[in-house]
Amino acid sequence: MPLKNTSIVSGAQTKFGYLDGISQREMFAEAVDKATVEVGIPKKDIQAAFVGTFIPEMLIHQGHSAPLLLDFAGLRGLPATRHEAACASGATALRAAVMAIESGFYDTVLVAGSEKMTSVSTNRATEALAAAADDMFESSMGLTFPGVFAIAAVAHMEKYGTSPEDLALAAVKAHKNASTNPLAQFQKEITLEKAMTPRYIAWPLRLFDCSPISDGAAAIVLTSKEKAKQYTDTPVDVVGTGQASASMNLCDREDFTSFEASVSASKTAYKMAGLGPKDMDFAVVHDCFTIAEIIASEDIGFFKPGEGAKALRDGVTALDGDKPINPMGGLKAVGHPVGATGVKQAVVVYRELIGEAGANQVAKHDTGFMHNFGGTGASCVVNIFRRSDA
16 A cells, blocks of 8 residues: 655754763653754644664663653653664654554654663673574574674675675765764764774674664654645655564574565565665665675665675765765764664655755755664665655
8 A cells, every 4th residue: 555645844863972971861852852843843733652762671771761751852641652673663663653644543743763872881782782683592692793794794795706895895985974974973084994904893894894882862753744834845755664574593594695674675665655776866774784784785676686785886875876875874874873773764864855964965865765674684664755846
């Protein structure tokens, strides 16, 4: 069934990074205020809230997050639901909100995501993140997320000839784009030589192949198309959405060079939108590791299997390329506060489509693609957006 009734009318995020002295609830409230009252959308118009957050129980000893965060943001009393799908928590919240608007149950809702990750040690954060993998077969045996994606990188290298330098080029591109994004965690370009510095996290993944531990929050407001013009002259329509799941553990997978949930969710979203990869002007994909961007670019249909690295080398996915990917820097350089990531991705697409991405504006911006990935590939949510006047 095609989507007919849902528009984004505002979107905002906090700065991502090490936000010392700022709590999760404060970040959340900041993002909500930027997406509502600061752009002329009264909070009283919000009818429900869909909240993405992954592991506050392990990071800040706090559960029951949705009503807590809503209360602190000045929205006490609203129906508030927390959505958890590891790194795809924000996008599952967004998808649920889209379905609520499409059904006619609500006409104005808030989607917001946040995570406070730097309040614990790196070891503790790594342990917490490992909860998104299969504990019985992987996490308890010592396999971490860098390890999983290192396996994917080795498989891709063996099957398609992808090189460590290709991975490093993805990092260089990410940092270049983030260098002009004032909300990014890392706002400094890096050289290819620096990206290839042999500080291995899990061979062949080096330090610069991995996204950082981050704090941050993001929020968007969704309305029915009928109400959208009350709030903005430049609404962005949600025209396709897809969600899929796959095996949690690697031993049940047939191919490490592709993630079946990404492929399936993309096909569902394209079919719903009546569009295909060739119709997409740019994409925001889940680049938790550099190899993840290369594989995602193939899984979403932008390039054939094995050709993602070549497209990267040839500049096709650069900010000024024919198929820009992660024009503001992606998770790799902007940061990855897990519950906020999927919502932040929607904010990026929204800003690009309305032409307000500043130095990171893509030239062609009628349609945008968003890919949010959960854990080691057990969840994936895809959304396709189009400018209302496109």
